[in-house]
Amino acid sequence: MSRRATIWIVFVGxxxxxxxVFFAVRGxxxxxxxxxxxxxxEPPPATVIAAGGSDWPMFGGGQGLLGRAPGALSDSxxxxxxxxxxxxxxxxxxxxxxRVFVGSSDAxxxxxxxxxxxxxxxxxTGDAVEAAPCVTGGSVFVGSADGVLYALEVETGxxxxxxxxxxxxxxxxxxxxxxxxxxxxxxxxxxxxxxxxVDANSGxxxxxxxxxxxVNGSPAADNGKCVFGGCDAFIHVLSLADGSEAARIDSGSYxxxxxxxxxxxxxxxxYDGVFIRVDVDPNEIVWEYDQGEAPFFSSxxxxxxxxxFGGRDERVHCVRxxxxxxxxxxKTLGEVNSSPAICGDKVVVGSDDGRLYMLRLGDGKRLWxxxxxxxxxxxxxxxxxxxxxxxxxxxxxxxxxxxxDRSDAx
Numbered sequence: 185m186s187r188r189a190t191i192w193i194v195f196v197g198x199x200x201x202x203x204x205v206f207f208a209v210r211g212x213x214x215x216x217x218x219x220x221x222x223x224x225x226e227p228p229p230a231t232v233i234a235a236g237g238s239d240w241p242m243f244g245g246g247q248g249l250l251g252r253a254p255g256a257l258s259d260s261x262x263x264x265x266x267x268x269x270x271x272x273x274x275x276x277x278x279x280x281x282x283r284v285f286v287g288s289s290d291a292x293x294x295x296x297x298x299x300x301x302x303x304x305x306x307x308x309t310g311d312a313v314e315a316a317p318c319v320t321g322g323s324v325f326v327g328s329a330d331g332v333l334y335a336l337e338v339e340t341g342x343x344x345x346x347x348x349x350x351x352x353x354x355x356x357x358x359x360x361x362x363x364x365x366x367x368x369x370x371x372x373x374x375x376x377x378x379x380x381x382v383d384a385n386s387g388x389x390x391x392x393x394x395x396x397x398x399v400n401g402s403p404a405a406d407n408g409k410c411v412f413g414g415c416d417a418f419i420h421v422l423s424l425a426d427g428s429e430a431a432r433i434d435s436g437s438y439x440x441x442x443x444x445x446x447x448x449x450x451x452x453x454x455y456d457g458v459f460i461r462v463d464v465d466p467n468e469i470v471w472e473y474d475q476g477e478a479p480f481f482s483s484x485x486x487x488x489x490x491x492x493f494g495g496r497d498e499r500v501h502c503v504r505x506x507x508x509x510x511x512x513x514x515k516t517l518g519e520v521n522s523s524p525a526i527c528g529d530k531v532v533v534g535s536d537d538g539r540l541y542m543l544r545l546g547d548g549k550r551l552w553x554x555x556x557x558x559x560x561x562x563x564x565x566x567x568x569x570x571x572x573x574x575x576x577x578x579x580x581x582x583x584x585x586x587x588x589d590r591s592d593a594x
Contacts, residue, residue, distance in 0.1 A: 240565040241280040243316035243356035244483065245525070247405040248446045251485030251492075253566035256528040260552045261542065261571060261583035265301030269294065272558075273574025276316035276356070276523070279567035281338075285324050286572075286580055287313025293326050293334070294580075295341060298570070301582060305341035309334060316356035316402075316563075321368045321384055327353025333372050333380070335387060345387030351375035355442060356402040359384065360410075360424050369424070371410060373399030379412060379420075381427055391427030395420065401442035401483065404450075409464065413439025413452045421450075421464050431467040435460060442483040442523070444491075449505075451491050453480025459493060459501070461508060471508035475501065483523040483563070485531065487545065492531050494520025500533055500541070502548060512548035516541065523563035525571075532571050534560025540573060540581075554583065 244251050270290030277286040283304065284296040289312040295304040310330030317326040323344055324336040329352040335344040352375040360369050368384035375398045381390040397415035404411045409430060410422040415438040421431040435454045443452035449470075453459040459473040459480055475497060482494030490511055492502045500514040518536030525532050530551065531543045536559040542552040562574030570584040 238567060239280045240567040241278050241320065242318040242358065243276050243278070243402050243563070244404075244442065244444065244523070245566075247358055247360065249358075249402060249404040249442050249444045249483065250446055251444065251483065251523060251525050251563075252487060253525060253527040255569060257530050257532070257542065257566070257569060257571070258585045261554070262585070263554065264570070264582045264584050266582070267294070267296055267301045267303065267580045269578050269580065271312070271578055272576040273578060273580055274312075274314045274561045274576070275574055276563040277565045277572040277574060277580060278317050278319055279565050279570075279572060280319040283338075284565075284572055284580065284582070285317040285319060285326075286574060287315060287317065287326060287328075288574075288578070289314065290578075291328070291330075293317065293324065293336065293341070295324075295338075296580065298568075298572075298582070301580070307334070307336055307341045307343070311352075314354050318357040318359060318370070320359045323384065325357040325359070325370050325372075325384070327355070327357060327372055327374070329354065331374065331376070333357065333370070333382065335370075335384070347380070347382050347387050347389070349374035349376045349378065349380060351377075351398075355400055358403050358405050360405045363425065371403045371405060373401065373403060373412060375399070377414075377416075379403055379410070379422070379427075381410075381424075393420070393422055393427045393429070397438065400440045404443055404445035406445045407448070409445075411443055411445045411450050411464070413441065413443050413454070415439065417454070419443065419450055419452065419462055421467065431464060433462050433467055433469065440479070440481050441493075444484045444486045446486055451484045451486055451505075453482070453484070453493055453495070455479040457495065457497070459484075459491075459503070459508070461491075461505070473501070473503050473508040473510070475499075478519075481521045482533075485524045485526040487526050490545070492524045492526060492533075492545070494522055494524060494533055494535075496521070498535075498537075500524065500531070500543065500548065502531075502545075514541070514543055514548040514550065518559065521561045522573075525564050525566045527566045532564045532566060534562060534564065534573055534575075536561065538575075540564070540571075540583075542571075554581075556581065
């Protein structure tokens with residue numbers, strides 16, 4: 185072989201190696217190949233889970249849908265992680281056993297690690313999932329806009345059963361036990377105008393109650409009764425045992441929100457901008473709070489002495505439980521369709537102005553806020569000193585204290 189040929193072969197070889205190194209660093213050979221992922225200069229703050237905190241395993245935190253969490257929150261929070269789904273997250277996240285469960289308008293249900301936000305599994309339904317999941321008995325129960333209530337295995341997301349209604353399910357499922365405490369029943373409303381009670385083990389209907397219009401919100405359960413507001417303008421009170429009607433109270437306008445139910449008292453707002461308290465014994469309206477400007481789509485959070493809820497008048501409202509008198513209002517820059525959560529002396533709530541707010545419960549003063557830039561119609565879950573919420577930008581966000589912030593670790 186001539187010296188010239190040898191030099192040419194060596195040159196070509198060096199060129200091939202150089203090109204291979206270039207494209208490997210660039211991340212691929214196509215024109216749209218992504219760059220090599222750069223590690224952040226600083227690691228994300230470690231997630232601190234407060235000792236003695238409680239889970240938030242369903243919408244409203246518990247069967248009465250009170251929107252109340254034990255423990256305390258720091259006066260200022262930091263973003264711990266966020267998880268990207270394929271579309272808007274209008275579903276309200278729930279937290280159970282170190283996991284976050286949430287739906288997305290990309291038609292999927294996700295299970296995420298609470299500490300890191302890493303995806304553990306996902307399950308694809310037939311349409312958008314705006315309903316909050318409900319976790320109990322080793323299963324995740326969640327409705328979809330495809331009209332189906334799904335029962336998924338908590339650990340793997342495997343399908344246990346499907347229960348079909350005749351229209352969209354946009355409100356969260358709830359649960360109750362049979363009188364002997366041996367069987368779990370799942371409650372869910374549907375746009376087929378009905379509330380369905382389903383056996384959690386078999387996925388078969390136990391009873392079905394029909395109204396005169398859509399059921400948008402979640403049924404609340406307490407003391408042997410099921411309570412919900414309907415788009416027929418009535419507050420319905422049912423027996424959990426057999427679904428028989430115990431009472432029907434006219435609210436004056438249709439109800440899109442979920443009602444909170446505690447100590448025989450029902451709290452809910454309607455489309456005419458009237459928020460009411462009803463006592464189920466003797467089944468009458470005790471007081472009305474009429475702001476008269478815009479509808480209430482937000483579900484309330486019920487504290488020891490006050491009730492907090494959002495309005496489409498761009499305000500967060502706080503009233504007294506005993507007489508409905510106004511304690512304070514807080515003005516945002518967009519409609520408040522998100523349902524607030526109370527934790528200790530603080531309230532957390534999202535707004536369509538793209539901000540998540542933390543307010544002081546006593547006077548409504550803003551303590552902290554975080555701007556996401558897109559409407560927050562999802563409602564926050566508060567668990568173990570953390571706040572988890574979805575956003576219309578398609579992300580699920582988790583906030584909490586940084587490592588070493590002992591104000592939350594209590």
